[in-house]
Structures are given as C-alpha cells and as structure tokens.
Amino acid sequence: MPDPDGNLNVLSEDPLCAAVFLPNLNVPISPNEGHFIRSHFPAPQINASDWSLTVDGHVDSPLDLSYDDLLKMPSREVVNLMECAGNSRSTMQPPAEGVQWDNGAVSVSCWKGVSLKTVLDQASLKSSATDVLFIGVDSGNVPQAGTSMAYEMSVPMEKLLDEDTLLAYEMNDAPLPLDHGFPIRLLIPGWYGMASVKWLTKITAMDHPNGGYHELDYRFYPATDGKSDAEIERVSSLKVKSLISTPSKGNILQPGHHTITGVAWSGDGHITKVEVSTDDDRTWREAKLEEPSGTYSWQHWEIDWDAVNLGHSLLRSRATDSAGNVQPMLATWNFRGYQVNSIHSVPITVRKS
Amino acid sequence: MPDPDGNLNVLSEDPLCAAVFLPNLNVPISPNEGHFIRSHFPAPQINASDWSLTVDGHVDSPLDLSYDDLLKMPSREVVNLMECAGNSRSTMQPPAEGVQWDNGAVSVSCWKGVSLKTVLDQASLKSSATDVLFIGVDSGNVPQAGTSMAYEMSVPMEKLLDEDTLLAYEMNDAPLPLDHGFPIRLLIPGWYGMASVKWLTKITAMDHPNGGYHELDYRFYPATDGKSDAEIERVSSLKVKSLISTPSKGNILQPGHHTITGVAWSGDGHITKVEVSTDDDRTWREAKLEEPSGTYSWQHWEIDWDAVNLGHSLLRSRATDSAGNVQPMLATWNFRGYQVNSIHSVPITVRKS
Known part of the structure; x- marks a missing residue:
C-alpha cells in the first residue's frame, strides 16, 4: 500500500510506518516527502501558537518556552542520517515481532533547531542531573503494556551536551512536517531514531534513567x-x-555493463571501505566510495559490473567503518529485532530480452 | 487462515497449500487430515471408474490400466516422510519467490500401492529408457510460463526401479484423499515431494529427461x-x-522443568544425533533420540531443560545423519528457496505468571 504520492511504502497506517524505496537513496538529502516515517501513535495536530515546551526537574530555573522563544534562540544545522532501530527487521531469522521493515527505514535530512544544551544551560541544569526525559504529545493505548501512555524516553546526559543534539524545528528549510514532529522534535544525531522524540512537549531533568515502556x-x-x-x-x-x-531485488538485467550503486553509514565513525560481491561471497571488489560529507550523513558508493554470464546472481555489499567494524553476514539475533546490519543481498537475473 | 477443521495452516487456497502446526509433528504417523498439502493447480475431481493410467513411450507393451487393475496387483506399504522442496522457504534471506512456507510442509504417512517396477516390468521397458515422465490430470495457467500446462515431471530410472517407489492408492488405510492425488499418485520415497506426482494419468518412458516447466x-x-x-x-x-x-515460537514458559521435543530426518541415511542449544549457540547438549523406525520416516527426540533464569531464550536443534551431514546455521541460498535445512531456532520467554 504505497502512499498517495507513491514516495513511500506504507507498512502500517495507524500508527503510520512508511519506508523509502531503495533506488530513492541515491540523493545527498532525502526530500521531506520521501523521508521514512516511524510513529508509535497517531500524529497529534498541534497549533504552534498554543504549544509550549516545559523544562523542569533537576534544574534551578524551570522554563516554559513558546515556539517563538525557540525560533529566536541561536540556531544550528545538522545533516543527519536517521535509521529506525527496527530497520531490516524482516530479514532477521527467526523473525522478531514488530513492524516488518524491509531495508527502507533510513533517510538523511538537514535539521535546523536550537542546541538542546542552550536550553539546558538557560534552565541551569543541576549537577545532580544524569539523564533527561523527553515526553511527546503523541499517546495511545499499548496492548502489550495493557495501558495508555505518551511516547517518552530518557537519554543519558553525555549525548545531550553535544551541541549537535537539537530541538529541531526545520527539516530541509521547511517547518517540520506533521509526521516528523511539528512543531519541535528532539534530534539525537548518530543514534537510531527512537530517541529523537517527536512532538515534544516536556523535558524533565532526572538523576536516573526514567525507565518506562518504550x-x-x-x-x-x-x-x-x-x-x-x-x-x-x-x-x-x-x-x-x-x-x-x-x-533492485528481482530486476532482470541485460547482459553487459552495469553500475551497482548504494549507500553506507556508521554511528561509530565514517565509512572507509565498501566491498561488493557478485558471485556468492567468493570474491569481493572494492567499490568507489564518496568522501564523508559530514559526521552524521551517509556516503554513496558505486561499482562497475560486467554481467557476462546469463543466469542468476546475488549481489552483496559489505561496509567497513573507521573504527574497524565490518558488517556481518548474519546480524546478532535479538528478541526485538533491532540493529540488524547484516550484509545486504539482492537477487537479480541476467537475461537477454 | 486455518482450514475449517483447524488441522492445517492454509497458506494459499488456489492452489491449495496448507502446512502442519509443529506441535502436531509429535506422532508416528500424521493423520490424513493433518498431512500438509502442496498442489500446483486446483485438485481435479476424478471418478475412479472413468479413470485409467496410460503407460507408453520406450516400452514394448504399452498399457492402459484401470483403478481395479492396479488394486489387483501385488501391493506394498511404505512409511514415508514427505517434505515440500520449498519447506522453510520463508526463513531464507534474502527471501525467494514462491509459497512462503514456514516449517510445516512435512508429514509422515503409510502409503500403500503397487511398486512402479511391477508396472514397468509388465510394460516391458526398453533398455533405451533412461527416464520416465509422469503426468498428472491437474492443469492450469502458469503466469511465469505464459501458458497452460499439466503438472508433470520426469524422474531418472535409477530411483524408479527401487521397489519402494509406488503407484500409491492408499494413505493410512484409506483411499487417497482428494488433495493427495486420488485415485493414484506416484510416491518417490526419500525425495522432496515435487516428484511424487498426484492424480497420475500417464506414464511415458523416455530416453532422456523430459525438461518442461516444473x-x-x-x-x-x-x-x-x-x-x-x-x-x-x-x-x-x-x-x-x-x-x-x-x-512453539513466542511461548511463555514458567521457570522450572520443561521437555523440548522435535523430529529429525534425512534422505541420506538415518539420524545419529540431535543436539539442542538453549543459550544462543554457546553450548549444545545431545537429545534423547528415537531409534530409526523405517528407511524413510522421521525420528522423534526430546531433551529436558531446566529453565532457571527468567527472560528470553532462543532454542535451537541441530541434526547429524549417518552419512555425517550436519545441519548448517545458514542454508545455502538459492533462487527458488529449495532444500532449506538451516538450524531451526525457536524464540521463547521464561516468565513467572
């Protein structure tokens, strides 16, 4: 069930979960209407003029900030790759419960907003604060928990004092779209998306992690x-x-010259190498890799392939990052199906038409 | 969509493809209504008194045998495990096209019929015959082939001269059920099910493999x-x-004593060992294994497990056969998703209720 404009592959309508089609990854920045969407509850319609952000808890000066207050503060832009923690879940065996994402829950945007640190400084964070709880306006019933709740998550302070952690109000030079958290969302760069709480309404500094369902x-x-x-x-x-x-998976290619393209990223440095196999893991060739363009973005790569033999092929790509991490053939299995980063494999056929 | 009686998990209604629920594997012989079904076309309703089996091709004495002719011939019984070639296809990564069988396309029956060899002898097979083509009454359009066809397959002579290869007319002391090929089906013991052509109508001895779509x-x-x-x-x-x-997958178990049960089989001898891991592939313990009961059947196994720790576990079983073959963690990937025999992994949770 594609969305009306055909930009995304809608996996769930309520809450809205929609994935990118992989050929659309061949851009430096994903257009707003082509950024994947992962919501936990229905998107709340918020009027910016009625909205405010509460900052309380372990702070000396609690705040109540309007949308305009935030727009007037010093701003910062961060180009960031966002990936859903459950991206590629459908490729894990045995299957894990949850939205059966293929590989399309990943996109890159330029986010603009206020450094969270600026706001925490203004609130005079106490030295006792170790974690901050972020609460969204979005809420609903969670059958597994047997109760109704808002989407909320606490994040340890270390990551929050990074100036690139934003209270974001713009996505690619436009106000945040409804499904991406209008008017304000948190942006934790380099992390999986679950911590970048959308539709923010309250920030509470705490002296311990909050816990809670999500x-x-x-x-x-x-x-x-x-x-x-x-x-x-x-x-x-x-x-x-x-x-x-x-x-793409299932493509039928003419014999002859082709270019295989893709993207690569890591939260643990930049990508130093992408290798590609077209012969079932027997040989690997190094792809031409784009230089890293920013700390939190992706790098595109491509490689020529002369498809001389007719028949089937399984194309595979394998990235290595600057910390020496290499993608595994089989991601470590876990119950919720998170962090699946096994080598991507794409079956295609070479046939004369 | 379970079938009306709830015995099978119906994956496709036209053609009918229906899988066994795994707890129902704990029997020596699957009941007829609980045997998995894999048809390629709608099941043809055949009146046995109108039906005959043609035997022609590289034979000196072509035959036209009635149902009664076959019932009067010397009979033979074979207990046989049948498994669909595409069983467990849904567990292969990347996914292959085809019916997305979980692991339930496997059953054991006692088949009764006439040795194919008896019929081939009666037809005086020529020495030039190397393969025999088996043609079913069932037919239909195959979109991938762009044409209509009957289900048919040729099998090399070597396997066909085995006395256990049957023209079967009974399944567990009852006439073949409609969905299992009434009035007569081929039974190639020890092979995947695709060669055991149902609703047989014609047998043609050839001096080469037939080829053809299936x-x-x-x-x-x-x-x-x-x-x-x-x-x-x-x-x-x-x-x-x-x-x-x-x-079963997703079960929540009480802490304490449990018995893990299962089945194992091989077409390449009997099973000599089944090992079970309850701690993510770190340690394996040998299960108590039933003696082989027949050349082509399964062997049940069980192992005690003291679930002392609360939380999640991934149970795995790994069989070794008398030829030394061991199940791999990852089955060899292939385009059609056949012969998937990777280690079965079952996620469960231990929790006090």
Missing part, C-alpha cells in the same frame, strides 16, 4: 536468558551498514 | 551465474533436518 522496549534483548530488563544494553549508536540502492 | 523450476539455482538451467542440479533427496515441535 525505554525498556528499545533494548538489545539477546538470545540468552538470565538478565533483568534494566540490565540489557539499550539501543543507541548506529551500527555500520550498507545498502544496495540499484539494481 | 522440472526446470525444481532446481537448486545457486547465487552465481554462468550455468544454463539444464546444467543446474535438480532437487531430489531430502537434506538432513530437524525441527523443534514444542515449545
């Missing part, structure tokens, strides 16, 4: 027992990953 | 190019495999 849910529950939920590693920084953007 | 389709197209379709290995003998029948 904060416990977005954890890397391993395939072994014996740990309590709170002891399990939280999903945070993006894993090294690459995707083949063209050709 | 015969070319049921091949192990690898993830590399450069071979013509006819050079690609045909799907034939069952790969070593095991399945966990209980507990």
Whole structure:
C-alpha cells in the first residue's frame, strides 16, 4: 500500500510506518516527502501558537518556552542520517515481532533547531542531573503494556551536551512536517531514531534513567536468558551498514555493463571501505566510495559490473567503518529485532530480452 | 487462515497449500487430515471408474490400466516422510519467490500401492529408457510460463526401479484423499515431494529427461551465474533436518522443568544425533533420540531443560545423519528457496505468571 504520492511504502497506517524505496537513496538529502516515517501513535495536530515546551526537574530555573522563544534562540544545522532501530527487521531469522521493515527505514535530512544544551544551560541544569526525559504529545493505548501512555524516553546526559543534539524545528528549510514532529522534535544525531522524540512537549531533568515502556522496549534483548530488563544494553549508536540502492531485488538485467550503486553509514565513525560481491561471497571488489560529507550523513558508493554470464546472481555489499567494524553476514539475533546490519543481498537475473 | 477443521495452516487456497502446526509433528504417523498439502493447480475431481493410467513411450507393451487393475496387483506399504522442496522457504534471506512456507510442509504417512517396477516390468521397458515422465490430470495457467500446462515431471530410472517407489492408492488405510492425488499418485520415497506426482494419468518412458516447466523450476539455482538451467542440479533427496515441535515460537514458559521435543530426518541415511542449544549457540547438549523406525520416516527426540533464569531464550536443534551431514546455521541460498535445512531456532520467554 504505497502512499498517495507513491514516495513511500506504507507498512502500517495507524500508527503510520512508511519506508523509502531503495533506488530513492541515491540523493545527498532525502526530500521531506520521501523521508521514512516511524510513529508509535497517531500524529497529534498541534497549533504552534498554543504549544509550549516545559523544562523542569533537576534544574534551578524551570522554563516554559513558546515556539517563538525557540525560533529566536541561536540556531544550528545538522545533516543527519536517521535509521529506525527496527530497520531490516524482516530479514532477521527467526523473525522478531514488530513492524516488518524491509531495508527502507533510513533517510538523511538537514535539521535546523536550537542546541538542546542552550536550553539546558538557560534552565541551569543541576549537577545532580544524569539523564533527561523527553515526553511527546503523541499517546495511545499499548496492548502489550495493557495501558495508555505518551511516547517518552530518557537519554543519558553525555549525548545531550553535544551541541549537535537539537530541538529541531526545520527539516530541509521547511517547518517540520506533521509526521516528523511539528512543531519541535528532539534530534539525537548518530543514534537510531527512537530517541529523537517527536512532538515534544516536556523535558524533565532526572538523576536516573526514567525507565518506562518504550525505554525498556528499545533494548538489545539477546538470545540468552538470565538478565533483568534494566540490565540489557539499550539501543543507541548506529551500527555500520550498507545498502544496495540499484539494481533492485528481482530486476532482470541485460547482459553487459552495469553500475551497482548504494549507500553506507556508521554511528561509530565514517565509512572507509565498501566491498561488493557478485558471485556468492567468493570474491569481493572494492567499490568507489564518496568522501564523508559530514559526521552524521551517509556516503554513496558505486561499482562497475560486467554481467557476462546469463543466469542468476546475488549481489552483496559489505561496509567497513573507521573504527574497524565490518558488517556481518548474519546480524546478532535479538528478541526485538533491532540493529540488524547484516550484509545486504539482492537477487537479480541476467537475461537477454 | 486455518482450514475449517483447524488441522492445517492454509497458506494459499488456489492452489491449495496448507502446512502442519509443529506441535502436531509429535506422532508416528500424521493423520490424513493433518498431512500438509502442496498442489500446483486446483485438485481435479476424478471418478475412479472413468479413470485409467496410460503407460507408453520406450516400452514394448504399452498399457492402459484401470483403478481395479492396479488394486489387483501385488501391493506394498511404505512409511514415508514427505517434505515440500520449498519447506522453510520463508526463513531464507534474502527471501525467494514462491509459497512462503514456514516449517510445516512435512508429514509422515503409510502409503500403500503397487511398486512402479511391477508396472514397468509388465510394460516391458526398453533398455533405451533412461527416464520416465509422469503426468498428472491437474492443469492450469502458469503466469511465469505464459501458458497452460499439466503438472508433470520426469524422474531418472535409477530411483524408479527401487521397489519402494509406488503407484500409491492408499494413505493410512484409506483411499487417497482428494488433495493427495486420488485415485493414484506416484510416491518417490526419500525425495522432496515435487516428484511424487498426484492424480497420475500417464506414464511415458523416455530416453532422456523430459525438461518442461516444473522440472526446470525444481532446481537448486545457486547465487552465481554462468550455468544454463539444464546444467543446474535438480532437487531430489531430502537434506538432513530437524525441527523443534514444542515449545512453539513466542511461548511463555514458567521457570522450572520443561521437555523440548522435535523430529529429525534425512534422505541420506538415518539420524545419529540431535543436539539442542538453549543459550544462543554457546553450548549444545545431545537429545534423547528415537531409534530409526523405517528407511524413510522421521525420528522423534526430546531433551529436558531446566529453565532457571527468567527472560528470553532462543532454542535451537541441530541434526547429524549417518552419512555425517550436519545441519548448517545458514542454508545455502538459492533462487527458488529449495532444500532449506538451516538450524531451526525457536524464540521463547521464561516468565513467572
């Protein structure tokens, strides 16, 4: 069920979850109408003039900021790749419960807003504050929890004092679109998207992590027992990953010259190498890789392929980042199906038409 | 969409494809209404008294046998595990096109019929015959082929002269049910099910493989190019495999003592060992394994598990056969998604209720 404009592949309508078609990754910045969408509840319609952002908790000067207050503060722009923590979940075996994302829950935008640090400084954060809870206007019933709740998540202070962590109000020079959190969303660059709380209404500084349903849910529950939920590693920084953007799965190609294209990224540095195999993991060739354009963006790559033999081929891409992380053939299995970064494999056929 | 009686999980209604629920594998013989169904075209309603079987081609004495003719011949019974070549296809990554079978396209029946050899002897097979083509009454349009056709497949002579290869007319002491090929089906024991042609109407001895759409389709197209379709290995003998029948995926178990049960089989000998891991592939323990009960059946196994820790676990089973074949963690990828025998993994949760 594509969206009316055909920009996205809609996987769920309520809440709205919609993925990018992979050939559309071949752009420096995703257009707003082509950025993937992952909401947890129906998008709340907010009138900016009625809205305000409360800042309270472990601060000396609680704040109540209007939309205009934020627009008047010093602004900052960050080009950021956002990926849903559950992206590529459908490729994990055995399957995990949740939205069965293919590989299209990833996009890059230029976000503009106020550094969260500016606001926290203005509120005079107490030294006792270790985490900040971000609460969205969006809410609804969560059957698994047996109750209704707002979307909320706390994030440790270390990441929040980074000037690139924004209270964002613009996406590619336009006010935030409804489905991306108008009027204000949090942007935690380099992390999976679940922490970039949309439709922000309240920020509470705390002296401990908040816990709560979604904060416990977005954890890397391993395939072994014996740990309590709170002891399990939280999903945070993006894993090294690459995707083949063209050709697409199932394409029939003419014999002869082709260019295989794609993107790669990591939350743990930039990409230093992308290799491509066209012969079932036997040989790998290094692709031509774009220089890193920003700390949090993707890098495009391409490689020539002379498809001389007729028949089937499985194309694979494998990225290495500057910290030495390499994509695995099989991502580590976990109960919620997060952080899936196994090597992307695209079956195609070479046939004379 | 379960069938009206709830015995099978119906994956497709036209043609009918229906899988077994795994806890129902804990029986020596699957009941007829609980045997998986894989048809390629709508099941033809055949009146046995109007039906006959033609035997022609490279034979000296062509035959036209009635249902009664076959019932009067010497009979033979074979207990046989049948598995669809596409069983577990849905667990292969990247996905392959075709019916997205989970793991339930496997069952065991006691088949009764006439040895095919008896009929071929009666027809005085010529020494020039190398393959026999089996043609079903069932037919229909095949979009991929752009034409209408009957289901048909040729099988090499070697397997056909085995006395256990039957023209079967009974399944567990009852006439063949409609969906299993009434009045007569071929039974090629130890092979994947695609060769056991249902609703047989014609047998033609040939001096070469027939080829044809389904015969070319049921091949192990690898993830590399450069071979013509006819050079690609045909799907034939069952790969070593095991399945966990209980507990089921997603089950929530009480802490304490549990028994994990399952089945295992191979077309390449009997099963010598089944190992089970409850801690994400770190340690494996040997399960208690049933003695082989027949050449072509399955062997049940079970193992005790003391679930002391709360939380998540991934249960896995791994079989070894008497030829030394061991189930792989990742089955070899192929375009049609056949012969998937990767280690079965079942996520469960241990929680006090």
